[in-house]
Amino acid sequence: MDFEYLIVRLERSGVALHSLMSGLESREVAWKPDPAAWSILEICAHLLDEEKEDFRTRLLLTIEDPGKTWPPINPESWVSERAYEVWNFEETLQEFVFERTVSIGRLRDLDSPDWEKAYEHPRGVLRAGDLLAAWVAHDLLHMRQISHRLWQVVNEISRPFHSRYAGVW
Numbered sequence: 001m002d003f004e005y006l007i008v009r010l011e012r013s014g015v016a017l018h019s020l021m022s023g024l025e026s027r028e029v030a031w032k033p034d035p036a037a038w039s040i041l042e043i044c045a046h047l048l049d050e051e052k053e054d055f056r057t058r059l060l061l062t063i064e065d066p067g068k069t070w071p072p073i074n075p076e077s078w079v080s081e082r083a084y085e086v087w088n089f090e091e092t093l094q095e096f097v098f099e100r101t102v103s104i105g106r107l108r109d110l111d112s113p114d115w116e117k118a119y120e121h122p123r124g125v126l127r128a129g130d131l132l133a134a135w136v137a138h139d140l141l142h143m144r145q146i147s148h149r150l151w152q153v154v155n156e157i158s159r160p161f162h163s164r165y166a167g168v169w
Contacts, residue, residue, distance in 0.1 A: 013139035014100035045084035
């Protein structure tokens with residue numbers, strides 16, 4: 001596995017996420033296609049909390065002390081428990097960018113990490129390398145989600161006109 005590629009990809013996806021969400025209007029960041037869906041603001045808050053409390057924390061714990069119990073997380077419930085919908089979008093986005101910089105620094109500071117170190121998770125054994133790959137994939141999944149949400153906003157705001165000429169999602 002090319003771990004340097006994954007770290008660079010993680011660094012670049014942080015930049016891409018920032019670019020994708022920069023300069024959005026409040027109506028864009030708050031819009032939801034339905035009450036159960038996440039707005040871009042909620043996605044951004046989720047990315048921030050995942051950065052700090054999930055991927056970075058759990059990956060570093062797995063490398064440094066794989067027998068230590070991971071701190072509990074519940075990303076699905078955080079959306080309502082932490083009231084993501086009222087967070088300040090610009091501050092959340094800037095904090096995400098800062099935390100991603102911290103994460104990249106921490107990863108680069110690792111001295112010959114053993115990516116095979118593993119944690120016994122209820123879902124199965126997770127190696128440090130698995131967590132790194134999942135972190136990169138998590139970013140990409142949310143980039144797709146944010147792009148889709150923006151596409152939906154464009155179609156909502158464009159009514160009674162449509163965007164079918166561009167193609168369908």
